[in-house]
Amino acid sequence: MFTENPNQLIRRRQFSFExxxxxxxxxxxNKGGHTLKEIADICGVNEKTLRRWRAEENFQKEIQKRVLQSVNEMLADVMDATVARAVDxxxxxxxxxxxxxxxxxxxxxIVATQVAEDYRSNEAIEREIEELKRELAKFDE
Known part of the structure; x- marks a missing residue:
């Protein structure tokens, strides 16, 4: 017997009127100025049900789809206003x-800089410093 995982069932489900x-x-x-509780009441469901719906991937995608549709409907007006301001x-x-x-x-x-890593021990670095000090002392004499 073939069984679908829950995500596949959610994907196939049609959205109810609510x-x-x-x-x-x-x-x-801003959710039309409504709280989640108010939206649940308007839709005739309890808030817990609404929160469960909001956790579903397809429900979220449908909300995003509707938001993009609204933005697209206003985009021409926004561009007209922007062009008018540019012309002004x-x-x-x-x-x-x-x-x-x-x-x-x-x-x-972006300019990438490389920092060379020094894997010498502290003792090796201190020996090198002492050697450089001796060589500088020779120049001072």
Whole structure:
């Protein structure tokens, strides 16, 4: 007999009406001004059920999908406003427009430095210091 693991069952499950209501409310900025308890009440479930739903991967993905849909719906208006500010002379807005179009890119140059590790013992280093002191003393004479 074939059995599915719980993640596969969750993935296949259709969202109930109550779950869809919760997804809509949870995808709003600041949860539409509601607490989790209020959202649970609106959806007709208890808060523990809502918290369990929120732990499910597909439920989280659906919330993210709805958030992205909302952002995409507003993106054209945001770009129009940004372009208008750039045309009015705002350098920051012009930079943002050019970067969003891929015309202007930030350059980050990272210079790697290597530090040589010294594996000598303290005694070996002290001997070398004493030897250097003797050689310096010869020059002073």
């Amino acid at each position: 779950m869809l209501q919760a997804i809509e409310l949870l995808s709003l900025p 002379g705002s350098g920051k807005h012009a930079e943002l427009v050019l970067k969003s179009l891929g015309i202007l890119k930030d350059q980050h140059n």
